Amino acid sequence: xxxxxxxxxxxxxxxxxxxxxxxxxxxxxxxxxxxxxxxxxxxxxxxxxxxxxxxxxxxxxxxxxxxxxxxxxxxxxxxxxxxxxxxxxxxxxxxxxxxxxxxxxxxxxxxxxxxxxxxxxxxxxxxxxxxxxxxxxxxxxxxxxxxxxxxxxxxxxxxxxxxxxxxxxxxxxxxxxxxxxxxx
Amino acid sequence: xxxxxxxxxxxxxxxxxxxxxxxxxxxxxxxxxxxxxxxxxxxxxxxxxxxxxxxxxxxxxxxxxxxxxxxxxxxxxxxxxxxxxxxxxxxxxxxxxxxxxxxxxxxxxxxxxxxxxxxxxxxxxxxxxxxxxxxxxxxxxxxxxxxxxxxx
Numbered sequence: 639x640x641x642x643x644x645x646x647x648x649x650x651x652x653x654x655x656x657x658x659x660x661x662x663x664x665x666x667x668x669x670x671x672x673x674x675x676x677x678x679x680x681x682x683x684x685x686x687x688x689x690x691x692x693x694x695x696x697x698x699x700x701x702x703x704x705x706x707x708x709x710x711x712x713x714x715x716x717x718x719x720x721x722x723x724x725x726x727x728x729x730x731x732x733x734x735x736x737x738x739x740x741x742x743x744x745x746x747x748x749x750x751x752x753x754x755x756x757x758x759x760x761x762x763x764x765x766x767x768x769x770x771x772x773x774x775x776x777x778x779x780x781x782x783x784x785x786x787x788x789x790x791x792x793x794x795x796x797x798x799x800x801x802x803x804x805x806x807x808x809x810x811x812x813x814x815x816x817x818x819x820x821x822x
Numbered sequence: 823x824x825x826x827x828x829x830x831x832x833x834x835x836x837x838x839x840x841x842x843x844x845x846x847x848x849x850x851x852x853x854x855x856x857x858x859x860x861x862x863x864x865x866x867x868x869x870x871x872x873x874x875x876x877x878x879x880x881x882x883x884x885x886x887x888x889x890x891x892x893x894x895x896x897x898x899x900x901x902x903x904x905x906x907x908x909x910x911x912x913x914x915x916x917x918x919x920x921x922x923x924x925x926x927x928x929x930x931x932x933x934x935x936x937x938x939x940x941x942x943x944x945x946x947x948x949x950x951x952x953x954x955x956x957x958x959x960x961x962x963x964x965x966x967x968x969x970x971x972x973x974x
Contacts, residue, residue, distance in 0.1 A: 654973040658966040665965060668853065669860015673889065683885050694882070697873050698864055780856065781849040787972070788845065 643715040660709035667702030670695040671776050678761055678769035692752035726785035733779045744768035837907040844907055851900040858893030859961045861886040865940050869954035883940035921967025928960035
């Protein structure tokens with residue numbers, strides 16, 4: 639596994655190619671998310687029922703997500719340590735966690751059961767809230783994703799600091815023994 | 823020519839005066855390209871006969887057309903802002919040149935052949951598949967070209 643990710647990292651072109659595919663997945667998934675949520679907000683395709691629109695975009699959305707997640711794991715795995723120290727990457731992970739919570743909260747009531755949303759004359763406030771939060775979360779995730787590229791954590795410096803701490807800890811542990819050794 | 827050069831530097835100076843102008847414009851660019859290319863790809867997949875069988879291609883194409891246009895408008899407004907922050911770098915960047923070429927072809931294709939076939943009820947299966955594949959290939963080239971600007 640590590641060897642695979644090291645190979646990914648070592649190749650000059652594989653990384654940008656996987657990143658491009660990540661962006662293509664983003665285009666597809668993002669487009670579908672935007673349309674679904676905008677329909678819930680009553681801003682697009684109003685001549686069609688909410689159920690029709692949500693159902694239309696559901697499967698393409700999943701394919702897009704599959705492509706993004708696959709490429710995303712490859713990208714993260716190939717630069718695992720840089721990303722671990724990257725503030726935008728950490729924020730992105732937290733936001734992805736928030737997306738999971740969003741899914742748990744709203745899935746049953748909104749996205750999985752859109753027919754119910756057509757029974758009332760206007761889309762219920764909870765569905766609109768779900769849509770607004772979803773748009774906010776996904777847009778922030780995309781922007782954080784872009785932000786990752788702006789930060790290059792100084793790994794050499796971080797490693798040097800880790801070694802200093804490790805050496806100090808080892809010295810503290812062994813120190814007295816070493817001194818004893820020297821005495822005799 | 824000299825005036826143009828001065829003007830271009832002045833614009834770049836404004837755009838580079840805050841470190842936030844470029845990334846924020848980029849966020850708009852990314853969100854809008856997701857929107858427009860995602861929706862064009864949706865029509866392409868329907869042309870290819872992949873999924874969404876309950877709706878016809880013209881139905882889908884008509885429903886998403888205004889939103890594709892809006893997305894493209896934001897992309898085409900934010901793109902030049904990014905470009906003007908460092909025009910010389912972009913002009914000499916082979917990926918950028920490739921991207922702009924592919925983008926021009928893709929836009930023309932999208933609003934001529936692609937639209938005609940997507941809105942037609944009588945296009946043959948072969949033509950539909952061909953147009954869907956060409957459209958996907960063009961837009962994927964644009965995304966690749968855009969991303970490789972930073973790597974080439």
